[in-house]
Amino acid sequence: MAPVSDGELxxxxxxxxxxxxxxxxxxxxxxxxxxxxxxTGSREDGEDxxxxxxxxxxxALGRYDSSRDFDTWLRAITVRHAVSAxxxxxRRRPNGAAEVAExxxxxxxxPAAAIEGAELRxxxxxxxxxxxxxxRVAITLFGLDGADLAETARxxxxxxxxxxxxxxxxxxxxxxxxxxxxxxxG
Amino acid sequence: xxxxxxxxxxxxxxxxxxxxxxxxxxxxxxACASCRALLxxxxxxxxxxxxxxGAVSADELDGLTERVMARLAAPGSRRTAPWPxxxxxxxxxxxxxxxxxxxGRGLWPRTVVVTRDVPRVRVVDRPVTVIVEKPVVRERxxxxxxxxxxxxxxxxxxxxxxxxxxxxxxxTSDLLTSVRAVTSREYLPAAIAxxxxxxxxxxxxxxxTDAGAPMSVAAAxxxxxxx
Numbered sequence: 001m002a003p004v005s006d007g008e009l010x011x012x013x014x015x016x017x018x019x020x021x022x023x024x025x026x027x028x029x030x031x032x033x034x035x036x037x038x039x040t041g042s043r044e045d046g047e048d049x050x051x052x053x054x055x056x057x058x059x060a061l062g063r064y065d066s067s068r069d070f071d072t073w074l075r076a077i078t079v080r081h082a083v084s085a086x087x088x089x090x091r092r093r094p095n096g097a098a099e100v101a102e103x104x105x106x107x108x109x110x111p112a113a114a115i116e117g118a119e120l121r122x123x124x125x126x127x128x129x130x131x132x133x134x135x136r137v138a139i140t141l142f143g144l145d146g147a148d149l150a151e152t153a154r155x156x157x158x159x160x161x162x163x164x165x166x167x168x169x170x171x172x173x174x175x176x177x178x179x180x181x182x183x184x185x186g
Numbered sequence: 187x188x189x190x191x192x193x194x195x196x197x198x199x200x201x202x203x204x205x206x207x208x209x210x211x212x213x214x215x216x217a218c219a220s221c222r223a224l225l226x227x228x229x230x231x232x233x234x235x236x237x238x239x240g241a242v243s244a245d246e247l248d249g250l251t252e253r254v255m256a257r258l259a260a261p262g263s264r265r266t267a268p269w270p271x272x273x274x275x276x277x278x279x280x281x282x283x284x285x286x287x288x289x290g291r292g293l294w295p296r297t298v299v300v301t302r303d304v305p306r307v308r309v310v311d312r313p314v315t316v317i318v319e320k321p322v323v324r325e326r327x328x329x330x331x332x333x334x335x336x337x338x339x340x341x342x343x344x345x346x347x348x349x350x351x352x353x354x355x356x357x358t359s360d361l362l363t364s365v366r367a368v369t370s371r372e373y374l375p376a377a378i379a380x381x382x383x384x385x386x387x388x389x390x391x392x393x394x395t396d397a398g399a400p401m402s403v404a405a406a407x408x409x410x411x412x413x
Contacts, residue, residue: 025251030242038238054254124234143235168198171228179223
């Protein structure tokens with residue numbers, strides 16, 4: 001049996017077909033969960049954000065433009081929820097770097113060989129966690145799953161030029177934060 | 187010798203495009219601690235972020251699906267996805283239109299049927315234009331001239347006096363101030379127009395029939411023109 005097309009699934013979802021939306025969730029849940037976890041830097045927060053993103057997407061299906069890619073639309077919703085979660089967390093706990101160090105950006109799941117040295121990983125996590133939110137989102141989305149600048153811009157709801165600016169500032173800031181450490185490695 | 191400003195721009199460009207750096211830039215980075223820090227920090231961050239989503243287990247994914255569906259099925263959650271905006275706009279417009287109709291005033295000029303309670307009429311082949319002045323505001327009597335086009339009048343026997351339905355209107359004067367037929371003889375069939383009693387210009391009509399019952403608009407107009 002041929003798989004149901006994205007457009008057909010959206011049409012059925014709009015008619016209130018929960019089974020169609022379940023299939024939608026199953027298709028995109030891995031992407032949503034990875035984006036949510038990467039931006040929030042937390043497994044638990046990532047799961048909450050992913051759940052909220054799907055519920056919001058279901059409720060916003062009436063505003064979905066079928067000519068747009070559903071994956072991109074859903075990614076943008078996920079990013080918005082992740083940013084909201086980050087902001088709420090920073091309001092509760094202003095010391096974001098320490099929080100990221102606790103939660104561990106990508107903590108535990110990455111192969112040990114991917115980044116040499118637990119200490120370096122920890123410092124990089126802290127540095128990314130201390131970035132301003134837009135810079136953090138930009139560098140996370142751009143690095144995750146090999147997204148290009150245009151895809152990152154669509155997910156963030158801004159222009160490619162704005163994404164470049166965020167990325168450049170984030171790199172410069174990371175270089176300042178990690179400078180003395182990575183210089184020694186170089 | 188490459189300058190730092192140029193080298194940093196090239197590092198950003200290479201990272202944006204995910205391209206390898208040139209040999210000249212690599213040489214500069216080896217010699218320049220600041221540019222080397224930028225290059226290394228970018229690479230370390232990219233490597234960490236690339237792994238940051240982590241491997242997602244099937245159990246986690248299934249758990250997410252179940253939580254989402256449970257949220258949607260929870261009491262208070264919408265049973266169906268919302269309608270598109272254009273559909274909501276259409277529903278709102280339809281509701282507004284129906285509300286306008288229900289108010290009795292309508293959103294555009296209403297068709298006034300003048301043949302409804304005609305006691306005795308004749309068939310007219312040509313359209314007849316009648317101007318009706320009637321009160322349109324219930325509280326205050328405000329007259330307005332409403333042009334009405336009669337396209338066809340069907341002859342119908344008048345009901346017997348004891349079988350006449352009760353009048354829905356309290357009196358003709360409440361509804362009808364005057365009716366003037368503005369047609370001329372040329373609109374009428376020759377046989378009718380030749381009748382000597384047909385007035386050239388209709389007079390102001392009596393608002394009561396011979397039996398003293400209130401007249402409808404159509405009855406009054408017909409009475410005035412052709413009787």
